[in-house]
């Protein structure tokens with residue numbers, strides 16, 4: 001389905017697919033087993049432009065529109081969602097926060113390095129006690145009045161973050177911490193170099209899916225950063241997090257489209273060669289029923305993702321479109337992977353085919369960057385004008 005894509009967009013998609021077929025698909029099961037992708041792929045992905053997409057050329061990126069970004073995320077999701085997450089957290093959540101809310105110095109310092117992936121970023125919002133209720137986070141940043149005269153007070157940050165993608169690999173952590181007791185309005189964002197004294201990242205092993213990707217707990221004990229590390233105004237951190245997550249949801253939705261597409265291709269390939277009762281199983285109507293459902297999910301999820309990308313490209317409001325795309329595509333990815341395993345029978349339950357991994361990787365997509373329930377609350381509030389959050 002190539003609805004009104006430009007030649008440039010199609011060319012990038014084809015380049016991305018060729019690259020991932022060579023560099024990722026043959027290794028993804030091993031990476032999954034090892035609980036780490038081979039990080040040697042990161043600079044290669046950067047060279048192709050994955051990390052620089054939608055970051056302007058003046059900041060070392062490759063520019064490009066959000067439809068192209070969506071296509072890139074789809075290809076990454078089709079190949080290996082662990083890779084998609086590395087890119088969309090580092091140059092997406094962290095890079096976009098800096099691009100849209102950072103000072104000129106912060107943009108000059110961090111964006112070229114995130115765009116060429118010589119540095120990776122992580123996004124530290126979730127805490128053990130606050131996931132969906134992120135506005136009530138408890139990590140704290142306090143201005144130190146003893147900072148030398150002639151410059152703004154340093155900030156001293158204490159707290160803990162949970163489930164942080166890229167946490168043990170990142171060079172910079174975007175940390176959201178409380179600077180006053182004013183609920184979501186008391187949260188401020190900081191760019192914290194991960195080699196700062198008092199900063200520790202511990203990897204969380206044994207995940208159901210996304211096993212090739214580092215997920216970590218972060219501990220900040222009296223981590224000192226200059227005021228120049230503050231991203232945006234004091235008290236605007238929660239707004240920054242929420243606006244960045246809207247674009248993040250496009251990346252998750254597009255990655256899920258890739259999962260659904262991968263499930264479709266795997267199911268068609270298997271069903272047309274696997275023989276039972278003397279015929280390919282694709283000739284049975286009930287098997288076609290499963291494949292038809294996956295096919296419709298692929299188209300519907302892709303169109304919702306593209307609609308959101310197109311709204312961003314045209315400068316239109318896109319938050320609710322992002323929620324709808326993320327909600328539908330993530331639920332569709334779980335459904336499609338489940339259907340694809342059904343098409344494969346027992347063979348789908350082991351790692352000889354990609355569908356078991358697709359299901360394990362898909363499962364988190366309805367949880368992170370706002371659960372399906374949270375997306376429904378956002379959509380419901382938009383439709384009714386009534387907030388059901390509290």
Ligand SMILES: Cc1cc2nc3c(=O)[nH]c(=O)nc-3n(C[C@H](O)[C@H](O)[C@H](O)COP(=O)(O)OP(=O)(O)OC[C@H]3O[C@@H](n4cnc5c(N)ncnc54)[C@H](O)[C@@H]3O)c2cc1C
Pocket residue numbers: 089122123124125126130131132133162163164165166207210215364367368369370371372373374377388389390
């Ligand atoms: C692999 C992985 C990677 C992640 N990466 C990152 C990252 O890079 N950075 C980061 O900051 N976070 C990250 N997260 C955290 C993720 O965003 C949270 O897990 C998610 O926001 C849900 O929070 P929670 O786990 O605390 O669940 P909870 O908020 O405790 O939710 C539990 C259940 O209650 C429901 N619920 C909660 N509140 C409501 C409500 N008001 N109405 C109805 N239902 C409700 C939820 O929908 C869910 O079903 C990651 C998580 C995972 C698993």
